[in-house]
Amino acid sequence: MVGPMTSSGRSRVLAVCLTAVLLSAPTALGWDPDTLPKCTRVGDRKPPAPWMALSDYPRPPAPDTGWGIHDDPNCTWAARDPDAFFKELRERYGFTWYKVLACGLNKIEVVKAARRQGVEPVVRLYVERPSPHFPAPGAEEQRVRAELAAYVKAGARYFETGNEPNLDIEWAVGEWEKPDRIERLCKQWLRVVPIIKEAGGIPVFYAMTPGSAGQWYADCFATFEKWGKIEEAFAGCAIGSHLGSINHPLDYPFNEKKNLPHATREERFASLAKDNTCYLCGELIMHLMDRYLPYPVPILSTEGGTFLNNHDDKNYPKVTPELHRDMNLETFRRFNPDHPKYWGDPLFAQMSWIYHTDAGIFVQDSWFGHPDHGDLPITKALETEPRFDRGKAFRK
Numbered sequence: 001m002v003g004p005m006t007s008s009g010r011s012r013v014l015a016v017c018l019t020a021v022l023l024s025a026p027t028a029l030g031w032d033p034d035t036l037p038k039c040t041r042v043g044d045r046k047p048p049a050p051w052m053a054l055s056d057y058p059r060p061p062a063p064d065t066g067w068g069i070h071d072d073p074n075c076t077w078a079a080r081d082p083d084a085f086f087k088e089l090r091e092r093y094g095f096t097w098y099k100v101l102a103c104g105l106n107k108i109e110v111v112k113a114a115r116r117q118g119v120e121p122v123v124r125l126y127v128e129r130p131s132p133h134f135p136a137p138g139a140e141e142q143r144v145r146a147e148l149a150a151y152v153k154a155g156a157r158y159f160e161t162g163n164e165p166n167l168d169i170e171w172a173v174g175e176w177e178k179p180d181r182i183e184r185l186c187k188q189w190l191r192v193v194p195i196i197k198e199a200g201g202i203p204v205f206y207a208m209t210p211g212s213a214g215q216w217y218a219d220c221f222a223t224f225e226k227w228g229k230i231e232e233a234f235a236g237c238a239i240g241s242h243l244g245s246i247n248h249p250l251d252y253p254f255n256e257k258k259n260l261p262h263a264t265r266e267e268r269f270a271s272l273a274k275d276n277t278c279y280l281c282g283e284l285i286m287h288l289m290d291r292y293l294p295y296p297v298p299i300l301s302t303e304g305g306t307f308l309n310n311h312d313d314k315n316y317p318k319v320t321p322e323l324h325r326d327m328n329l330e331t332f333r334r335f336n337p338d339h340p341k342y343w344g345d346p347l348f349a350q351m352s353w354i355y356h357t358d359a360g361i362f363v364q365d366s367w368f369g370h371p372d373h374g375d376l377p378i379t380k381a382l383e384t385e386p387r388f389d390r391g392k393a394f395r396k
Contacts, residue, residue, distance in 0.1 A: 059348065070353045111155055124163065202237060302351050305328055335347070
C-alpha cells in the first residue's frame with residue numbers, strides 16, 4: 001500500500017504544478033550580467049559570522065554536478081541495497097544530490113549509504129499538512145529533535161520540515177482559513193530554525209510551488225525585515241524551492257516568443273514576481289536575496305525539473321519523452337559554472353521529481369521504471385553526459 005506522499009502531484013491536480021522546462025539553447029554571449037541578480041557570482045567571498053560563505057556550506061565531494069533526484073514519494077520505500085543504489089546514481093548517472101523523504105527514523109541507513117557513496121542527502125521529515133505548526137511544542141517537538149540528532153549522526157546536513165505552504169492542502173485543517181498566514185508561517189520558521197541548528201543541521205526554508213511563489217517569498221522576506229529578524233531567519237540556513245516551469249522554455253518569460261528578451265535587472269524582477277511559472281523562479285529568489293540579505297545563502301531545488309506529458313501552456317509543445325530528455329539535460333547543463341547561461345552560485349542543486357513509484361497518481365512522473373516507457377530517455381542520456389564540478393565556482 002502506498003504511504004504518505006509529497007504534494008507535487010496534488011499540485012498538478014490543482015493546476016498549480018511543478019512541471020517541465022523546454023530546451024533553450026545558450027547564445028554565444030550568454031546572459032548580460034547587468035540584468036542578473038548581483039549574487040549570481042560571489043565565489044569565495046567571506047562574510048562575518050553568523051553568515052556563511054556559499055563556499056563553506058556542505059556539498060558532496062567533487063565532482064559535484066548539482067544534479068539530483070527525488071526519493072519515491074511513498075516515504076516508506078527504500079532500495080534493498082542502498083550502497084549499490086547510490087553508487088549507481090552517482091557513477092552511472094552523475095547524480096550527486098538526493099532528496100530523502102523520511103517517515104520518522106526509517107531512512108537512517110539510506111542517509112548513511114548516500115554519504116558513503118558521495119551523494120548529498122537532503123532530508124525532509126514528513127508529516128501530512130505540516131503548516132503552520134510542525135513540529136508542535138511538546139511531544140512532537142521532542143520526537144523531531146531526536147530524529148534530527150539521529151540523521152545528523154548518520155551524515156545528513158540539510159533538513160526540511162515543511163512543504164509548499166503557498167498551497168492550502170499543505171496546511172492543517174482549518175488553518176488556511178485563518179488570517180495572517182504569512183506571519184504565522186514566519187513565526188513558525190523562527191521557532192524551527194534553532195531546533196534544527198541545535199541538532200547540528202542546516203535549516204532549509206519552506207519551498208514554494210511556482211505560481212504564487214513570488215508573492216509568498218517576497219512577503220516572507222519583507223516580514224522578517226519588518227521584524228528585524230533577517231539574520232535570525234536566514235544566517236547559516238538555506239532556501240528551499242521547487243523549480244519547474246510547466247512547458248515553458250528555460251528563459252521564459254524573457255524568451256523571444258514571450259516578452260522582454262532584453263529586460264533590465266529591475267524589469268526581470270518585476271516580471272518574475274508576476275509570472276514565476278518558470279525555472280527562473282530561482283532567479284527571483286536571488287533578486288530577493290539581493291534586496292533583503294547582506295549575503296546570499298544556498299538555494300536547494302528539492303522537487304521540480306521536467307514533468308512528462310505537460311501541456312499547460314498551449315503556446316508551447318507538449319512534453320514528450322524526447323523533449324523531457326532535452327529539457328532536463330539543459331537544466332542540468334546550466335549548473336556548470338562555465339556554461340554561458342549558468343544558473344548562478346547560490347543555486348546548489350536540482351533534485352528532480354521523481355526517481356520512481358509503483359502506484360498512485362505519481363507513477364507517470366517516474367524517471368526509472370515508467371509504466372509506459374521504462375527508463376525514460378533522460379536516464380540513458382545522463383550516462384554519457386559530460387561531468388563537471390560546480391566547486392570550481394568557489395575556487396579562486
